[in-house]
Amino acid sequence: MRGALSTCLPDPEPPIGLDLEHIMRQGRRRQRVHRAIPLAAAAVTVLTVAVPWSFGSTGPASGGTLPVLGGSPSASIAMTSPAPPLAAVPPNQQTATVPPAQDPPPGTPAPSGTPSTAQPPPAQPAHRAPAGHAQDKDGDALAKTIVDRLPAGRTADYFGTRSATMVGARYGWGFHILWQDSGRYGYLMWLHRTKGAFPATIYGLPAEPCAELADRLPSYHCAPVTVSNGTATSFDVDTGDHRMRGIVWDQKDSAGGADMRVTVAFTLPAPGAWTPFSMLDTAPRLDTIPMSIQDMAKLMGIN
Known part of the structure; x- marks a missing residue:
């Protein structure tokens, strides 16, 4: 009996005092261990095969995301059970990483069909001063x-200018009316200098018509105007x-200084001619000049 049992016991041989009941319990435990080893090996094989398959079936290339594995009891199920494949994203709804837009280098022309961002030329000032005036x-x-x-109701705009320097102890003044x-x-201009x-x-x-003998041309229709001071x-x-x-009115200076010249004129400038407006x-x-010589003489206070 002892020899038969010794073939079922691990080496070294158990102590001689081991009773039969204990030996039988030891044999049953061993048999359970021998049966458990093949089952555990099979489970490891299944796990080894299942995990790569579950990861490979839902990779980023199919538009899905990798499963998130946490520390909960369900984690082992997620690892051993293949996840259902995610629905593919239609091609026209797939997202792509777009690099941020960058401003083109200065001077680069705008693409065809794109509104230009070039600034319009600055608007001309409403008033222009003559040279040397402000x-x-x-x-x-x-x-x-x-x-x-x-x-x-006839004045659309007006302003006045003064020369930067004096000539004959006087500034040159200009009064400009649109x-x-x-x-x-x-x-309509009024010049005082x-x-x-x-x-x-x-x-x-x-030119300044009729102011000097050389400027009294027939085509200027020069005519004397009666005044109490000067000509x-x-x-x-x-x-x-x-x-x-x-x-044009040249006035004598009662203090003995230089004569003063006052010119009042209504003009319809030629295209391209300088104007203060x-x-x-x-x-x-305008088609015609709206003021007569008499109107201007009255405005100047000549008569």
């Missing part, structure tokens, strides 16, 4: 006194593209 608040106030003596009538425009200083050409006149001459010029009408660059001109 708009002046005192000149604005003096221009306003002239505007107040004009027919109501005349309007039924959507058409003209320019020392005789011989600041020629009228800088104010937009092509005054009217002019009415039509060159075809530039029309002007006015009075940028609006006159494109605005339609």
Whole structure:
């Protein structure tokens, strides 16, 4: 009996005092262990095969995401049971990583069909001062006194300018008025300066008609105007593209200083001619000059 049992017991041989019941329990336990080893090996084989298959069936290439494995009891199930395949994303709904847009280098032309971001050219100022002059608040106030003596509703804009330097102890002043009538425009000027200083050409006149003997041309229609101080001459010029009408008045200085010259003229500038109002660059001109010589003489206070 002892020899038969010894073949079932592990080495070394159990102690001689081991009773039969204990030996039988030991044999049954061993038999259970021998049966459990093949089952455990089979489970490891299943796990080894199942895990790669479950990962390979739901990879990023199919549009799905890898399963998140936590520490809960269900984690072992997720590892050993293949997850159901995720629905494929339609091609027109797939997302892609787009690099951030970058501004093109300076000077790069805009692509065809893309609105240009180039800034428009700056608008011209409403008022322009003659060379060597600047708009002046005192000149604005003096221009306003002239505007107040004009027919109501005819002034679209006005301003005054003053020279930067003095000639013959006087500044050169210019009072500029934009005349309007039924959507058409003209320019009324009043110039006040020392005789011989600041020629009228800088104010937009092509010349100062009838001011000197050399300028009293037949085409200027020069005519004397009666005044109590000094001499005054009217002019009415039509060159075809530039029309002007006015009075030039040279006044004697009672203090013995240089004579003062005052010129009042209404002009319809020629296309492209300098004007103090940028609006006159494109605005339609009046068809006729709205002021007569008598109107201007009254405005000047000659009679």
